[in-house]
Amino acid sequence: MQKRISYYDVDWNRREAQGAIRLSFDDRSHLDLAELSLEEVSLLANVLRSEKPVYYDPVRERFSTRADSVGE
Numbered sequence: 001m002q003k004r005i006s007y008y009d010v011d012w013n014r015r016e017a018q019g020a021i022r023l024s025f026d027d028r029s030h031l032d033l034a035e036l037s038l039e040e041v042s043l044l045a046n047v048l049r050s051e052k053p054v055y056y057d058p059v060r061e062r063f064s065t066r067a068d069s070v071g072e
Contacts, residue, residue: 002055002068003027008048012041021045023056031058 003025012019019041020034036044044063048054051065 001059002057002064003029004067005048005054005056008045010041010045012038021048025056031056 005023006026007024009022009024010019011021017038018034019036019038020032021036021041021044022030022032024030033044047063047065053065053067055064055067056062057064057068
């Protein structure tokens with residue numbers, strides 16, 4: 001089930017060359033995506049910054065800029 005992302009935090013550790021993103025959702029829950037590559041952090045931060053709204057489905061580990069229709 002998709003959740004709408006209300007805000008996010010990005011972290012990059014230069015020494016370990018790994019990043020993390022904390023997603024916070026409209027229902028006040030959150031999810032930490034850790035051990036991300038530079039490419040993943042860059043791509044996801046760009047999508048989160050430039051597209052509104054953004055949804056995340058934790059079961060499918062899928063980001064989307066459109067809400068799933070009922071029954072999808």
